[in-house]
Amino acid sequence: MIIPQIIIILLIILGILSLQFKDLLNAVISLAIFSLLSSLLFYYLHAPDVSIAEAAVGAGVATVIFIAVIGKTRRKEE
Amino acid sequence: MKLKLLGEFLIFVVFGFVLIFGIDFIPPPPSGLKNYFVCQGVRQTGAINLVSSIYLGYRAFDTLGETIVLILVVSGIVMLLEKKDKE
Amino acid sequence: MKESEIVSVISRKLVPYILIFGLYLISYGHLSPGGGFQGGVVLASGIILLALARGTDSAQKLFPEKNLRIVEAKAFFLFLFMGIGGLVAGGYFLQNFLPLGKAGEVPSAGFIFFLNLIIGLKVSAGISLICFYLLKGE
Structure with a gap:
């Protein structure tokens, strides 16, 4: 019963970290870990469909697209 | 900088308070449609996975709209990035 | 950039299993968790892994861009x-x-099986086309 609370606290920490990072690559990686943990949370809440979609889109494809876009633009935030 | 962080923290606390204590006052969703899908879904569409039977059986027109959104995104990206290569 | 031996070998051995898993998710979408969109994204992530590890040119020998565009439009x-x-x-x-068929078999539920196949092919072609266009310039 303690597992979803731990996951939610980690999710809050990762969300705040991804807002605070000045280096955008670190923010993207922390968003990828956020997606992976939230897919674990969805699986725990008995929604395997949403879990598969979240793990494939959030941690796989969106990270690749973000990193490609960072490569085409600036890496550091002002 | 400090003031901005304090504002963010205050918004966070207020929204968390509303979400934790306000969720008791929301009335439960109507159960008629849910009971209809659970009882009739497998017999009417033939799919065991209820998510699939709603996504492609009862609400297939919604899926058509989602397909149009994806084809719009792909055509926009092809239009934007192919022009750059030719110049 | 220099090519790493480990990344190359691992990606070559891993990609067929990812593609098989995506096809499984699509074709069993009406029986178990999964479906057209999820399976299509898993297929696309296999293609993207090939494009990242081996370069877009060698990935486009297996999955030519013209065919992906045709699949995207025709689906x-x-x-x-x-x-x-x-x-x-x-x-x-x-x-x-x-005809609906008997519930629980793979070619059952008539229409839903074919719609899953169509949506899976379309989503995988679209997402891998987006990533090819984004990765090509580098």
Whole structure:
């Protein structure tokens, strides 16, 4: 019963970290870990469909697209 | 900088308070449609996975709209990035 | 950038299993968790892994960009024709006009199985096309 609370606290920490990072690559990686943990949370809440979609889109494809876009633009935030 | 962080923290606390204590006052969703899908879904569409039977059986027109959104995104990206290569 | 031996070998051995898993998710979408969109994204992530590890040129030998564009466009019209088929059979738009079959077998649920296949192919072609265009310039 303690597992979803731990996951939610980690999710809050990762969300705040991804807002605070000045280096955008670190923010993207922390968003990828956020997606992976939230897919674990969805699986725990008995929604395997949403879990598969979240793990494939959030941690796989969106990270690749973000990193490609960072490569085409600036890496550091002002 | 400090003031901005304090504002963010205050918004966070207020929204968390509303979400934790306000969720008791929301009335439960109507159960008629849910009971209809659970009882009739497998017999009417033939799919065991209820998510699939709603996504492609009862609400297939919604899926058509989602397909149009994806084809719009792909055509926009092809239009934007192919022009750059030719110049 | 210098090519790493480990990344190259691991990606070559891993990609066929990812593609098989995506096809499994698509074709068993009406029986178990999964479905057209999820399976299509898993297929696309296999193609993207190949493109990242081996370069877009060698990935485009296996999955040419022209074919992906054709699949993306034709699958949408197949979806529309499946919808019009319901009208032809004497019902409403997007009606399930194929025989339902016995629940629990793989080619069952008529219409939903084919719509899953169409959506899976379309989503995988679209997402891998987006990533090819984004990765090509580097």
